[in-house]
Amino acid sequence: MALPLPPGLTPAEVAFLCEMELVTVIPRQKLDSLHLLGGPVPVLQPPLRNNVPLWLALLLKKQRRANIVPPPWLNVESLSAILDHETERAPEDFSPPPKLPPIGDESSIISPPFLPTSTADGQPNALPYHWMELGEILLEAASDDFEDVDQVRRLLRDLREARLAKLRSGIDALDSGGGKPMNGIGGMEVAEGRSFICGVIDSLRKIGAAKEMAKREREDEDRTGYQGTADDEDEDMDMLR
Amino acid sequence: MDIDDILADLDAATVPQETLDIQLLTRLWVAERVAPELLVWPDDLISRITERMSAQVELIEEQTATMDPKSSFGLIVLQTEMERVKFLVRSYLRARLAKVDAHPLYYNEGEPAGRLSVEEKQYLTAHQTLLEAHYGASFLGQFPAQLQRMDDPAGGISMVETPDAERAVFVRALRDAGLVRMPGRDESWDVKRGDVRVVRWSAVRDLVEIGDLELI
Numbered sequence: 051m052a053l054p055l056p057p058g059l060t061p062a063e064v065a066f067l068c069e070m071e072l073v074t075v076i077p078r079q080k081l082d083s084l085h086l087l088g089g090p091v092p093v094l095q096p097p098l099r100n101n102v103p104l105w106l107a108l109l110l111k112k113q114r115r116a117n118i119v120p121p122p123w124l125n126v127e128s129l130s131a132i133l134d135h136e137t138e139r140a141p142e143d144f145s146p147p148p149k150l151p152p153i154g155d156e157s158s159i160i161s162p163p164f165l166p167t168s169t170a171d172g173q174p175n176a177l178p179y180h181w182m183e184l185g186e187i188l189l190e191a192a193s194d195d196f197e198d199v200d201q202v203r204r205l206l207r208d209l210r211e212a213r214l215a216k217l218r219s220g221i222d223a224l225d226s227g228g229g230k231p232m233n234g235i236g237g238m239e240v241a242e243g244r245s246f247i248c249g250v251i252d253s254l255r256k257i258g259a260a261k262e263m264a265k266r267e268r269e270d271e272d273r274t275g276y277q278g279t280a281d282d283e284d285e286d287m288d289m290l291r
Numbered sequence: 292m293d294i295d296d297i298l299a300d301l302d303a304a305t306v307p308q309e310t311l312d313i314q315l316l317t318r319l320w321v322a323e324r325v326a327p328e329l330l331v332w333p334d335d336l337i338s339r340i341t342e343r344m345s346a347q348v349e350l351i352e353e354q355t356a357t358m359d360p361k362s363s364f365g366l367i368v369l370q371t372e373m374e375r376v377k378f379l380v381r382s383y384l385r386a387r388l389a390k391v392d393a394h395p396l397y398y399n400e401g402e403p404a405g406r407l408s409v410e411e412k413q414y415l416t417a418h419q420t421l422l423e424a425h426y427g428a429s430f431l432g433q434f435p436a437q438l439q440r441m442d443d444p445a446g447g448i449s450m451v452e453t454p455d456a457e458r459a460v461f462v463r464a465l466r467d468a469g470l471v472r473m474p475g476r477d478e479s480w481d482v483k484r485g486d487v488r489v490v491r492w493s494a495v496r497d498l499v500e501i502g503d504l505e506l507i
Binding site for chain 1: 326364365369375382389391455465476488505
């Protein structure tokens with residue numbers, strides 16, 4: 051019964067998370083309000099737009115009950131601008147994520163996938179956390195709602211490659227304490243890089259464990275004023291063994 | 292049950308509790324899938340969600356029985372969402388169970404035992420009793436008495452294996468949280484909302500628990 055998977059989300063689980071993102075739909079048929087476990091769904095009345103979770107939007111789309119409005123960042127113009135930013139203007143970092151809304155209720159700060167970054171009024175010039183998954187899913191399920199599917203698909207692929215190269219170059223900066231900041235990284239990219247990045251950090255930590263412990267001891271001694279003896283060296287060697 | 296009545300009860304400006312609960316469960320699920328050790332069991336949250344789930348099952352069964360063709364699509368939506376939540380709860384419980392199974396003696400007593408739910412505790416005790424009886428009968432019984440323990444702390448090294456709290460994890464800052472010392476590095480991390488970093492679990496565990504950071 052216990053989960054036989056290693057730590058970290060699998061790509062399928064990331065896609066599952068991504069399906070909780072809100073997207074905008076234009077209903078083609080009326081659908082009464084439903085009371086779901088995750089809260090009420092508004093009445094869908096054509097031709098009024100509504101924001102619903104992606105999984106529901108896909109269900110509606112499959113049954114031809116609604117059209118999906120592509121998020122403002124998922125079109126040729128926005129993606130080209132972001133790609134330009136990624137490759138030309140900031141070749142080191144990931145492009146900045148969408149602006150965070152002000153913190154409303156202190157007790158429940160929302161984060162992806164619940165931020166409305168991919169609805170029709172989302173920010174057009176930033177990639178949301180689940181950009182890769184969302185792009186793939188929408189292009190697959192609702193390609194007729196896009197204007198230039200092939201071009202969008204090509205840009206997504208270019209973006210993916212550009213960012214993957216950054217993820218790889220970030221490996222040089224890894225040490226036993228962690229890596230450089232990765233603001234703007236996507237969910238699927240985390241899932242992809244996790245086992246390698248965390249594996250490198252953990253291995254470096256194990257290799258450097260004796261050194262780190264000696265350093266900590268030295269710091270403690272400095273604080274207490276105790277002068278270490280020559281035995282310290284031997285202890286370090288013991289730990290290595 | 293009349294849906295309009297329920298909707299009327301809800302203040303349009305505030306996010307309903309059930310939405311918050313599902314969001315929280317999602318966050319806890321990700322955290323549990325990622326964290327190297329078991330996190331605290333959210334008793335209230337799970338009982339609220341399971342209560343709503345059984346009410347929803349009843350509603351679905353009721354609607355299936357009447358089989359109104361007009362509401363059949365609504366029913367599909369209800370069932371689909373139900374399956375999604377079921378997956379979330381199940382995967383969450385299974386991820387926890389895997390950790391309990393990996394370090395049973397560690398979670399058997401002391402502070403770590405407090406993070407288990409009642410059911411998990413029952414499972415752990417029953418499982419350990421069976422295992423101990425089996426080990427005792429098959430080989431431990433043949434050993435000298437002083438070598439029969441499985442949690443012997445003698446000799447400076449405890450036999451009880453613990454989860455690796457130093458493992459690297461991906462975290463995201465939910466709010467500004469000041470400076471965090473990063474063991475193994477000379478610099479500190481000035482936590483700003485939205486930051487994503489790879490750090491050691493031991494360095495951020497407390498901040499994750501109070502909700503300043505979340506695991507991704």
